[in-house]
Amino acid sequence: MQQANTFKNYIWLMGRRIRAHRCQALSKRSKLQCKNAALREKHVCRFHGGKSKGPLTIDGKKRCADVKTIHGRETREKRKIRSKKFIEMKLLASLLK
Template structure:
């Protein structure tokens, strides 16, 4: 395993006249960051998946969804549970403000999507 590679986000080319997004892929051969400019609006060049638009077929999408179920230590079930609990806390907070128990600033962050 490679240690975290410092990634240059911008590439200056044409004698400093052009500044653009640099491909953030790591070369398999040199183990260095790819030196090509990334595609417009992307973080990768055409060689490193910049042209990919993701899985299109239903089977491919299912495979991708299964493969990405775990990111870090939480699961989708964990996140759903967390979201639900946060919604409950929000409701309690709203109630607290309503009856004058709470005052001041509200919780930070966006409102949870899932309710109940």
């Protein structure tokens, strides 16, 4: 019988003497929330990547960015250029009136 998945943000430890953040990861097999306490200033426990520092080398960071990039057609730079052009266009349109 599968338990209803009620997600909790905190977990009580040491007989309700310590309240800690609860790990926010889900179990692959049972699809239930992890029952461990999260690491300090993290959302997950050590088993679910809480000890990870993320990519450290330049090569690793580039690999991570490549995986996260979906298409690259919409970037912050392009949005900035587009908003500048839009302001220009509005100014020109106001001059025509």
